[in-house]
Amino acid sequence: MSTLSTPVADSAIMLRRNLKHTLRNPVTVFNAILFPIVIMLMFVKVFGGAFSVGDDYIDYATPGLLVMAVSYGLGATATAVNDDMTKGIINRFKVMDVSRGSVLTGHVVVTTVRCVVACAAIVAVAFAMGFSPEASALHWLGAIGLVVLLSFAAGWLTVALGLAAKSVESAGMATVPLIMLPFLSSAFVPADTMGAGVRQFAEYQPFTPIIETLRGLLAGNPSGGDALAALAWCVGFAVLGYVWAVSTFKKRA
Template identity: 45%
Template sequence: MSTTTTATRARVADTVLDSRVMIRRGLTRSMRDPEAFFTALTLPVALMLLFVYVFGGAMSTGGSYVDYVVPGIILLCAGFGAGTTAVAVADDMTNGIVDRFRSMPIAAGSVVVGHVVASVARNAIATTLVIAVALLIGWRPSAGPLEWFAAIGILAAFVLAISWLAATVGLLARSKDAANAFTMVLAFLPYVSTAFVPADTLPAALRGFAEHQPMTPIIETLRGLWMGTEIGDQAWWALGWCTLILVASTVASARLFRRRTS
């Protein structure tokens, strides 16, 4: 075995160990901020109850409105969770903790990885809660085990991509307030998609945007997997968007982190 190979394996092992420490830090940090964690859990549920019981009677979607709205609420939930990640990363970059990390033998990328994995874990809990409440209020998916497995895969890809995008925004932002504004963008996108109403009910100008933005193919894919509606090529678009966001965010976050810490 060459010296180069040994050194490479050692660096990989160190990065994995450092990432585990940062992941534990991110999860512990979430538990120590119960207000933000509680809001991220309850706000999507409150919005789902609002849409189903207050607006649902006026919505015409060709079936039970709760069956239609659940995928969009889950993506809305992921957006709120990602906003929290952006704020946490921006806080780390402005409060001096990263400078302290740089004085230790810690892999640089592990800081971002810790935030991203903690975000995925928070979103998994929030998504589980949304699904549980949806089942209680009448959501009745017709999916079998294979469809559920595929839906979970799509959700995991989306949450990972949006969490890494949020970390990138946190690196780009110069304050927690600026990073928090990102939450508003993510919260707005599902409203101008097929999350709450069919695209053909929207004005022509909004319809084109709704049909060609990332949220719509992901929502339509989840809806098709869970409820048996037509998916068409939406699944490929959903995977394409998730891959594009993840790759672009990973590359951009690495460059931004080096620039902010150089």
């Protein structure tokens, strides 16, 4: 077996292991996939009529709900990574000569898959609620690509947070800011309707340009400035998370 195929095979094994853990944990499935749908129903059906956004509220809210679906699935990744580090499973993998990088890659890939499935569920429910995007096939490809890139980047950042945490509980808490950021963005109401201070934070925080890019793509009218900012944030998250995760893993494993 070549030196390349061994890490690839190990990564596939780690991916299968993490997928099984996800499917066997009802709380993880609920938090990652079902809870974003509950939030969607609450905002659209309960609060949506109170917001004036110029379009059907489901059209406005769906891009923000996609980003929220990504963020809500991150806690399970952080706790799973920390659990691996604190319960000695990494030492067992080392004895079995498992590629050390495959442990991290497995967590990142399963996080990406879980987030994409959650976003697909959000889109399906949105269509059932009257979502009517004007996106072309190319715009849909762009939106899907951005969701995958965001999920991948958030996966690496979350793995790094899980590795840096001292306990499983603190690992779960470390992802709370990422979960809260969509609520302090333009996900549910335009940023310019917010009060001073909050408005500026919403305009310049990472998730707002990502949400606005998705909103533009799904409306068939993407903004180049928002798209560049969104890509920059995603790449920045991925690089920061990767470097931080690898560095911490080398120190602890």
